[in-house]
Structures are given as C-alpha cells and as structure tokens.
Amino acid sequence: MTAVVAPEVGARQYETVIGIETHCELGTATKMFCACPTVFGAEPNTQVCPVCLGEPGSLPVANGRAVEFAARIGLALHCRIAERSQFHRKNYFYPDMPKNYQISQYDEPLCVGGWLDVDVEGEVRRVGITRVHLEEDTGKSLHVGATGRIHGADYSLVDYNRAGIPLVEIVSEPDLRSAEEARAYAEELRAVLLALGVSDAKLEEGSMRFDVNVSIRPVGHAEFGTKVELKNLNSLRSLYRAVAYEADRQRRVLADGGRLVQETRHWDEGAGRTEPMRSKEFATDYRYFPEPDLIPIEATAPWVDGLRADLPELPAERRARLAEATGLPAKEVGWLVRDPEVLAYFQAVATGRDPKVVASWVMGELQRDLREFDHTMASNPVEPERLGGLLDLLSAGTVSATAAKDVLAEMFTSEASPATIVERKGLAQISDTGELEAVVERVVAANPDLAEKFRGGKRGVLGALVGQVMRETRGRANPKLVSDLLERAIGG
C-alpha cells in the first residue's frame, strides 16, 4: 500500500498505457457447448456431462443464446458483427481444462472494432474496443498443501462445474492512461453488461475478471514501452491498486536505471504489490487452429438488425436522459445508473415527486439503512411506495426530516405504512403555533446571551436556538415555523 501512496516517481516524465481484457461469464441457463446448468455454487462436479468433461468421443454444440448475448455486447460497444466467425482451439495442458484445449475465438471473432465512452471525473474518454469474442470457461482447481498454488501442493482437487460456462472476452485498445481511467472503464463496462442483462457481472463470484496490460513510455512518445500483464484481477479495487502500483513500479525501475522485462505478474492483494509469476507457467505456444467440431457462426443481416433493434437503453443514454429529466448533477446520475436495481427503485419513487429529494434519500439515508440492517437493494424491504409515502409526509410538513429518518429505519423492521409508523411513534410534526410558542419562550428565556447576540446582528446563532427547540420537541417541531417564532420572540 505504501508504494501506491508514496509520491509518484517520474509521474510527469512518463505516461502510463493500459489495455484491459475483460472476461465475463454470460448469464445463459446452459453452458457454452452442452446443456448443463450454469448455477453458481452447486456441489462440485454435479453440473457436468460427457461434453463439458471432455469425455472421449463427446462433441461440442454451440449455445445459440450465448452467441446472441455476445453479439448484443458487441452491438452495445459499437462493434461490427462479423458475417462469419469461427471457433478455434487454444491448446495447452492444465488439469482443470478437461480437453487440454480451450474452445475460443482467435482470428475470426464475432465482434470487432468498437468503442466505449467513459466518464472520468466529468471528462469523457473514448476507449477503443478491439474485439469481443466467445469462449468457454475452465474448471477450478483447489491445491491442497503448501501455498495453495499448484507448485508444491500435496494434491489437487478439480471442480468442473465451471468448465464450459460461456465467457466473453472484451479486449480494449491500449487507450487508458491511469488507474482511475482503468477503474472507470471497468465500471462503465460492467454497467453496460448489467443493462444488457447478459451477465450478473459479479466480481466477487469471479463471473467478471480482468487481465490488464500495463506499460509506460516517455510523454510524447508514440512507441509502446515494455508490457507487463497483470492476470486475473477480480475487483475494481484490486484493478485500481494493481495498475497504480505497477505503473509506479515501472517508473521506479527506470528511474533507478533498471530495465523492464516483458512478463506476467500476479497481484498480491494482501501484500499490495505485483509479483512475477513463474515464467514456466506461461511460456506457451497455444497452437491455435480452427475447431473442426464446430461449424462457423453465420450472422445474417436480419439477425443482427433484430438484435440491434432490441437493445435496451444503455447507461450513457440513460444518464443523459435522466440528467435531462431530473436536473440532477452528473455525479448523482452516474451513481443512480450504475446499478439497474437502484435505478428502477429511484424511478419508481421519483414518479410524481421531486427527483432531487428522492435522489438524496435513495443515495443517502436508504443506503445507510441498507448497510445498517444488512440488506442489499435486492432484498430491500422498503418498497418504493412506502418510501414515496414517507417523502410525501415530509413535503407536506407532516414530519420533519429528522423524524422521517426514524420512520425510514422503522420500516426496515415493520411492514407498516409510513403514516401508521408516524402515528404509532407520535412523530407528527408540530405545526401548531400555540403549542410551539410556549417552548420558544422557554428556550429564549433560558439563553439570554444568545438572544442578545442575535439582536446585535449575529443571525447565525438562530440555528443553535432552533436546535434547542427541536431537541425539546424530540424533533417534531416544524423547523421553519420555529425560526419564524424565534425571530419574532427575540426581535419583538
């Protein structure tokens, strides 16, 4: 961690060049080349068949739905869908790969040449997309003993449930220039995948992961520097930290007069640094050749047009529309759009209400309570109608903002309507002048010095007095009314 925080060596002389290969599991019901289910977390080796186990004699048959999903991703990323694309075999030996080759797309991918606009601190960066292609996932090894890596393990267990799950690989151009940009790209890409409904893009379950190429070059140079590949980053946080660390490490090496070597490095999240992987693990010639068991994918124009017409609203369009409709600042719009569930919730509550108020509640108090009560948006017990009802009570002056927070928290444990909760807890706002006047007089009498200061022109002290009145009424007083009454009482 220290290295990331330390002053960046030579940051001004060198420019960082980053390209990202994103692997994402597609949310199809069945695997890429067989009919096995793709449910996460099943008992090891229960979601397997002769095909995904690579049993002798078995043959793959491409999942049409997965092809469709990959094409949707390509279209959303402004790619061209190839009229003819082909699967290849990528040959290398590894125990969690049933056939010792992975079926992937090589020089004839499904989607080529697109772009994704990424908002980095309010500035739009256009990142080129080289290609989007389909492949199958491998199984998962568990190495028992030693460090938990394959070398030196006592024995290894392999779960092939994941073997054959459809993956897309989305390859960016080396257009990113900083860890911030890399993270923003990954976030935006994730939002696109979620909006398309083609993947759950769950980083924590490994259904979305990144391989990142990092190099540095003197500012102004067109040639690329020596490239280091960081393999298998599985969170936005490690993506950010790993890229920042690696760029800094490379600058330090050069500053110390050292030379960079092209290598694959592994990010050690605990130690907060990248480390070289044993070169033996990756000194591989994949011997790609066309997969003879699969016929080429033919993408007809009507099929592509149909998919294009069917694309949902994408995050960028949605943000633009939402900003226009609500007048909310870009940052808040961005936050709302990032998660389709949050957005749907926001839109349900905001219908017919002030979007700014709704946004501040959804982003603020609701998120705090979700964390507090150990919920997510998916399990949120506060239905949009109930939050909407509460905000209506707030705007009508029936409850104060303070009381409304109590009501919201109460709704996490009670199914009652906001009105019922207000009633039951006696949280209705006091807007009765007569009832408040007595409290106001008491507070003014108890704080003669503050009253004096106010009269002397220090109008800021009014807040302290309002606070006292609120406390005395347990937050139920209408604050606007209280300040009016206070001004009258002191000034009078």
Next chain:
Amino acid sequence: MDLTDLTAHELAERFADGRATAVQATEAALERIAATDELLHAFLTVTGDQALKSAREVDQARERGEPLGPLAGVPLALKDVLVTKGVRTTAGSRILDEFVPPYDATVVRRLRDRGVVILGKTNMDEFAMGSSTENSGFGPTRNPWDTTRVPGGSSGGSAAAVAAGQAPLGIGTDTGGSIRQPAALCGIVGVKPTYGLVSRYGLIAFASSLDQVGPFARDVRDAADLLEAIAGHDPMDSTSIPDAPADLTSRLSDGVDGLRVGVVRELFLEGTEPGVLARVREGLDRLERLGARLEECSLPSFEYALSAYYLIAPAECSSNLARYDGVRWGLRAKDSADVVDMMQRTRQAGFGAEVKRRVMLGTYALSAGYYDAYYGQAQKVRTLVRRELDAAYERFDLLAGPTAPTVAFPIGEKADDPLAMYLNDVFTIPVNLAGNAAVSVPAGLSDGLPVGLQLIAPALGEATMLRAAWAFEQDLGLSTRPTRPQEVRP
C-alpha cells in the same frame, strides 16, 4: 445350414419365417468367435451375455408381432473406437485400457434402437492411426484369408470379423481409408459415407474433420441397410448434415445404365500391383458392359493429397489426444514428481510409437512460425482437392479406381517403415479430404487374396454409388465372389 454363412438380409428372412431366431444367430456368431478369435484376434472385448440378452429381446418382440426393421436380431462387430456405456472402450490404446465410458455413441444408440445385436468391440490401430491393425496396443489382428497377413487398418478387427464369419455386419471408421482399405484386403464391402451423414458423437476422435463412421458387410445390400440404419442428423454433432436423404436403399437395383463413371488416372499409380490393376480393369469393363459410360479423367491435386493428409490428420490428433493425460481417465503414471511429470510419464507409457510420431508431427505443424508453412499449406491443398472433385462431378456421376495399391501384405513387412505404410492410403485419402462418399467392393482375387474396386461419389451421392456397387456385385456373381475365407484353424 451354418447361420454364420448368411448375410444380414438372409438372416432376416429366416427370422421372419421362423427358420431361425436372433438367439440362434447370436449363439452361432459367439461360437464362431470362440473357435477362431484366438488366432484372428479380431475382438478386444466380447460381450456375449449382453448380446444374448438383446437377441432374446428381439425374439420376444417378434413373437409379440411388433414390427421390426431389416437388421433386428442381426449380430454386429463394433470397432472399439465408438463408446459404449458400461462397456470397456479402448480405441486400441493402452492409455484407455480400463476406460469404461458413461454414455453410448449416437451410432451405438441407433443400432440398439434397431435391434442390432452388438457382439463386442473389435481391434484397431491405436486411435485409428494405421493401415494394418499392427499398431493396436493389444496386438495385431490377422487376415482370415491368410493369417500371416494383415487385415488392413485401422478398422482391421471389424473387417476381419465380417470376413471370417464371426459377424455378418461390422462398424468401422474411415479417416483416410480405414474402412475401404481393410474391406478391400479382407474381401468384403466397406462404405465411407459423406462427412456429416453419420454422427460422430461418441466416436473417439482421431482427426475430427476427416473421421466418419461406416458399415462393413458381406454384400452391398447389407452395407446399404446398415448405413441407412446409422445415418441421419444428430443434434449432438454440429457437423452432422441436417437434411440428408434418409432413403439410401429403395433404388438399389436400378442398375448403372447411362451412369457416367470417371476413371481417375491418378488412382492407377506406378507401383500398384499388377494383379490389383488387372482385377480393377476387369471390374471397370464389367461396369461398361452393364451400361455405364466410362471415360478417363485426371485430378492432378491427388498427387499432393497424401502429404496434406499427413499434416492435417496429425495436427488434429495432437489436439484431440491431449485429453489423455492421466488426470481424469485411463492410465496414470505412478510416483510422479508433479503434475507435468505425471502427464508426461502417462503419455510416454500409454501411447504407442505411431501415435507419438503423429502427435509430435501435428504439434510441430501447428506451432508458431510453422503453421502457415505446414498446416496452412495443407489446407490449401485440401481446398484444391475439393474443387477438382467438384469440377469432376459436373461431368461424372461417379469416379472409380482401385481401393488400395496392394493386396494384404505380411504382418511385420511395413511395420518399421511408416512411409511405406502411409502409401497404402494413397487411393483413399482424397475422398476424406473432400468429405465425399466412397465404397470398396470386392472385385476378385489376386494370388488368392482379395482386391477391392473403389467407387467414389459426391457428397450425399450414396444412393447412386451403392446402386452401382450392387449392380457390379450382382453381375460378378456369388460363384466368383469370395464370400468366405478359408477355414481358420488355430
């Protein structure tokens, strides 16, 4: 009457009129296997109990009056490269010595569904690599015509079984001639179907883009019936042709009158045995007498087909055989230092010399820097062969020539000379490269050993091809046809 002397359709007649039962036919076949296989070694696994059980089921179904197809109750020898659920399947390799598959190949399922009685699994060159069945990890098969000679390969076990009367029907696979060449050398009929006509699901792959399952039989009619039984679209094989014609047999007896047959000059290579050439020439004359219009033609790309094949097939096999690594099935080397060592030692111990040779060749041909020079170039030749054949089919309905350059050769003669062995496939390989159909039909004897005539048809040209083969076979007549080899004595 010895039931093992009969063809499948002759058996079917007897089943129908009650002169024989499937159990009797199966028992006769099993007895013949018991009497001859110690010497021939056509089978790796005999599943007698299972065979009798399915024969009984067919007999019972017949007694109940259920409609049965032409092959119901007929015994069959299955090449050990098609997986059988619960029955050891080795592909002729020590690396799969104890492998018991969890599922049936589509072809096996189709055979079972039609009441065909599977007698067991037959010997073969390891992973179907070879032309003599000498490359089997379990020892060679002998040719029933002369047990000092090879039966051809790689489907030598099935071919020998059918020739020796162990079974009236056999299943083989043909990647570069592995059905046609042993059929020729054993004096029986063998069909290499159009690529994609028969499902490859459950066929242990040698070279995926070339492999095709096909029938062996003692006559063309049986071969046609068996092909019809195993052909048809399979959703589990994406290279399977979706709308291939289902009927291959109803026009079998329509004759060859007016059929245009191209005699391929490149299939009459120098070095072909004179006896083979003589029988094939006579066969072509016979076709002409029957009304076919013969004309010589030239397909110059055939000269390069053998070289292209010996790059493409090893390239695909190097990848297909990568799964035999000791991790999941079959042999595993003991006391290895680590996983890489275990994989290396397993493959070292489990694969025979020919398999290793081709895996290395294929690995080299696909490796970075050599791909374009070898694999890429070979694919261009393949395209050329295909184009030349397509052009030829504009002028001809069928093409013809010998199936193999020699008759069956002595065991051991070519075993140490891979290149001489590869030349055995020189007449059959172009058909696999193009994905066309072909049949080898017995054309008589040379020095007492069988010679095969090869008829080649465009993709899905099976019906026409079998029609010509049937006319030829009928005209040649049973009296001159070597229906049964000399009696085999251990």
